[in-house]
Amino acid sequence: MKIEGKKRFWQEYQKEIAADHYFFVRSCIRQSFFPGAERMFLKIMREDLGKDVYENPGHTTCTGIGYHTDIVPLETTMTVVARQFALMTEAGYKNYAASCITSFGLYSEILETWKHHPEIEAKTREHLKKATGREFRIPENIAHASDIMYKYRFEIAEKAKYRLVDKTTGKPLRVVEHIGCHYAKMFPHKGVGGAEYPHVLVGLTEALGGEIVDYPERRHCCGFGFRHYIVKINRGYSISCAKVKFDSMEPYKPDLILTNCPGCPYFMDRWQYAIGEMEGKTYGENGYGIPVFTYEELAALCLGYDPWEIGLQTHQVTPEPLLRKMGVHFDKDRKYLGVDGKEIGKPDKPRVLVVE
Amino acid sequence: MPDYYQMLKEDVRFEEGITACVNCGTCTAICPAAEFYNYDPRLIAETVQTGDNQKIYELLISDTIWYCGECMSCKTRCPRDNTPGLVIMALRHLAMKTGLFTASEKGRQQLVIKRSIGEWILKYGYCVYREELTMDDHPEQGPTWEWQNNHLTDLLQRLGIEYKANGPGVLRKIPEEALEEVRSIFRETGGMEFLENIEKCSAKKAKEMGLEFNERLNCEYMHDVYQTNGSHHTKKKQI
Numbered sequence: 001m002k003i004e005g006k007k008r009f010w011q012e013y014q015k016e017i018a019a020d021h022y023f024f025v026r027s028c029i030r031q032s033f034f035p036g037a038e039r040m041f042l043k044i045m046r047e048d049l050g051k052d053v054y055e056n057p058g059h060t061t062c063t064g065i066g067y068h069t070d071i072v073p074l075e076t077t078m079t080v081v082a083r084q085f086a087l088m089t090e091a092g093y094k095n096y097a098a099s100c101i102t103s104f105g106l107y108s109e110i111l112e113t114w115k116h117h118p119e120i121e122a123k124t125r126e127h128l129k130k131a132t133g134r135e136f137r138i139p140e141n142i143a144h145a146s147d148i149m150y151k152y153r154f155e156i157a158e159k160a161k162y163r164l165v166d167k168t169t170g171k172p173l174r175v176v177e178h179i180g181c182h183y184a185k186m187f188p189h190k191g192v193g194g195a196e197y198p199h200v201l202v203g204l205t206e207a208l209g210g211e212i213v214d215y216p217e218r219r220h221c222c223g224f225g226f227r228h229y230i231v232k233i234n235r236g237y238s239i240s241c242a243k244v245k246f247d248s249m250e251p252y253k254p255d256l257i258l259t260n261c262p263g264c265p266y267f268m269d270r271w272q273y274a275i276g277e278m279e280g281k282t283y284g285e286n287g288y289g290i291p292v293f294t295y296e297e298l299a300a301l302c303l304g305y306d307p308w309e310i311g312l313q314t315h316q317v318t319p320e321p322l323l324r325k326m327g328v329h330f331d332k333d334r335k336y337l338g339v340d341g342k343e344i345g346k347p348d349k350p351r352v353l354v355v356e
Numbered sequence: 357m358p359d360y361y362q363m364l365k366e367d368v369r370f371e372e373g374i375t376a377c378v379n380c381g382t383c384t385a386i387c388p389a390a391e392f393y394n395y396d397p398r399l400i401a402e403t404v405q406t407g408d409n410q411k412i413y414e415l416l417i418s419d420t421i422w423y424c425g426e427c428m429s430c431k432t433r434c435p436r437d438n439t440p441g442l443v444i445m446a447l448r449h450l451a452m453k454t455g456l457f458t459a460s461e462k463g464r465q466q467l468v469i470k471r472s473i474g475e476w477i478l479k480y481g482y483c484v485y486r487e488e489l490t491m492d493d494h495p496e497q498g499p500t501w502e503w504q505n506n507h508l509t510d511l512l513q514r515l516g517i518e519y520k521a522n523g524p525g526v527l528r529k530i531p532e533e534a535l536e537e538v539r540s541i542f543r544e545t546g547g548m549e550f551l552e553n554i555e556k557c558s559a560k561k562a563k564e565m566g567l568e569f570n571e572r573l574n575c576e577y578m579h580d581v582y583q584t585n586g587s588h589h590t591k592k593k594q595i
Contacts, residue, residue, distance in 0.1 A: 026526070028482045028483040028484045028485075029483075029484055031482075031526045031527050032482075032484050032485075032486040032489075032527070033486075035512060035515055035517055035526050035527060036515040036517075038526050039515060039516055039517060039525075039526055055524040055525075056524070057522070057523050057524045057525075057528055057530070057531060057534075058530070058531050058533065058534035059534070060477075060481035060482075060530055060534055060535070060538050061477055061481055061482050061483040063477055063483065064483065065473055065483035065484065066469075066473050066474060066477055066483060068426045069466075069469045069473055070445065070448040070449060070452060070466065070469075071452075071466060071469050071470050071473065071474045071550070071551065071554065072474070072477070072547055072550070073449065073545065073546055073547055073550050074368070074369070074449075075545040075546060075547070076541060076542055076545040076546065076547030076550070079541045079544070079545050080538060080541055083537060083538075083541065105428075113368060113372070116372070117368060120368065127541065127544050127545050128541070130544050131537065131540040131541040131543070131544040131545070132537045132540060132541065181427040181428055181429060182427075182428065185427070185428050185429055185431055185432045186428045186431050186432075186439070188432065195432040196432070219429070220388065221388045221425065221427040221429060223388070223425075224425070224427075225388070225389070225425025225426070225427065226425060226426050227422070227425075227465065227469060228425050230468075230469055230472065230473065231465045231468050231469065231582070232493060232582065233465075233582065233583060233584070233585045234462075234465070235496070236392075236590075237388075237389070237392055237393070237425065239496070240391075240392050241388050241391075241392075241425075244388075244391070270496050270497060270498060270501075271496065273496070273498040274495075274496040274498070308514070309514075309515065309516070311515050313500075314500065314504060314511075315500070316497075316498040316499075316500045316501070336503070337514065338507065338510030338511060338513065338514050339510060339513040339514045342510060344507040344510045344511065345503065345506070345507065346503065347499040347500045347502065347503035347504075348499035348502070348503075349499065350498060350499060355500070
């Protein structure tokens with residue numbers, strides 16, 4: 001088969017992504033570990049793209065991590081999700097936008113379950129009414145936040161101040177994309193490009209001038225494994241999975257790992273530090289790691305937001321080598337400051353991984 | 357012996373998770389858990405489709421059903437559209453409901469998850485609550501995280517975020533009325549009872565094992581569950 005043909009496999013899987021007026025729900029993990037990312041998503045949506053995104057402060061966790069660690073029954077999770085749908089319905093919105101991939105996968109699973117088993121949907125409605133007095137309509141459109149960035153990738157690229165291009169050589173920077181397992185592995189038609197050739201981050205990367213690098217373990221899980229990360233004694237599973245990926249991508253010399261799931265960038269960022277401490281091994285050039293970004297961090301960076309306003313200083317793997325390659329203007333002395341230039345100290349240096 | 361197979365069939369995830377497995381082993385080839393653990397999703401599918409109650413009981417009391425990471429990679433590539441990961445979820449649910457989860461070392465860890473994720477959901481409205489993640493429990497977080505924790509309010513302000521604020525925003529305080537609705541949902545749907553059952557079964561097991569059991573996170577039983585790691589879980593390196 002011709003390689004050009006292979007590259008078009010993703011086109012079989014297209015999904016409708018709403019154009020405006022989104023009811024936004026946050027991710028527990030993204031807020032905790034990359035707090036600047038979600039803020040950037042909303043800033044880009046509202047200020048750069050002029051879209052209406054509504055957030056109800058009373059929305060909660062979808063219980064997804066509880067569900068996938070098997071301590072929350074399906075009935076309970078479905079009813080908590082139904083409550084989020086009720087908040088959307090009450091606010092007059094029809095398009096649901098989720099920041100979390102575990103949540104996004106769960107919405108797909110629940111809606112499929114209700115489609116095949118209307119009696120389960122009816123039971124959920126009864127539970128929600130009894131527990132909260134609320135009623136809901138099923139969203140007309142459910143998108144993950146990365147789907148929306150994908151939809152507007154060309155608008156973002158048009159406004160971009162920086163591109164994924166090596167400023168010195170003029171060559172595209174090399175990006176490996178990592179898609180959260182629950183984005184499309186369970187329901188391929190719910191993701192742009194399906195499960196085998198997801199296009200959601202490829203599209204964004206290419207629009208911004210970068211080059212996607214294929215590698216053998218591209219579709220391997222990052223290693224969260226829910227209970228395997230949460231219970232400390234099981235955590236060897238998590239770091240082993242991540243190591244499989246790093247070892248596999250290393251020969252292709254990527255400049256950036258781009259992710260759409262809230263957990264994956266966290267694990268792939270922190271495990272690079274831990275592998276350094278444990279085995280003295282690093283995966284970037286000259287003792288650095290490979291920076292791991294979320295889609296909204298990348299979009300914000302290209303749009304010209306200050307790296308320290310985006311929150312790139314909350315990453316353990318230092319982003320500066322990539323910033324320099326892209327020619328991004330940044331003030332290294334302001335990286336670890338608080339608001340209005342307040343001195344708040346600096347983190348200690350890792351033993352092995354080079355951090356600026 | 358109760359009819360576990362019948363109970364399993366009542367779970368929609370079992371119904372949706374398996375039709376006829378042809379034992380091709382594609383799921384095992386793709387499974388990250390099978391890379392590291394003594395785990396073979398193909399055998400799970402093979403076992404449950406026999407409908408043999410004794411064999412299903414053996415699964416319910418085993419470590420085997422707790423190795424899957426629920427990444428659901430098995431779903432994508434199964435030529436018969438089966439999902440061993442969903443079958444695992446149904447088996448785990450049944451092991452929890454019947455209390456059989458305390459029979460295995462990995463199953464007993466459910467108490468740790470209940471006392472973290474489970475309680476954070478009800479108390480804060482978040483699955484993961486960053487203040488509860490300590491460096492002792494998470495040394496892999498690294499020095500940057502430690503620095504963030506020591507200066508959290510300042511750092512978040514720099515990012516334009518008001519920590520634990522009322523109203524919308526990153527790391528907002530979830531209103532008490534919303535939390536009460538979530539708790540009410542847990543009571544109405546059996547979620548609360550399910551969590552309480554983890555405590556009840558764990559207390560019973562602690563007694564059987566002669567270990568102290570109370571609500572403290574460092575009681576003897578919790579300590580045992582958190583620290584024990586048998587040598588039988590992982591694969592022997594093949595040469």
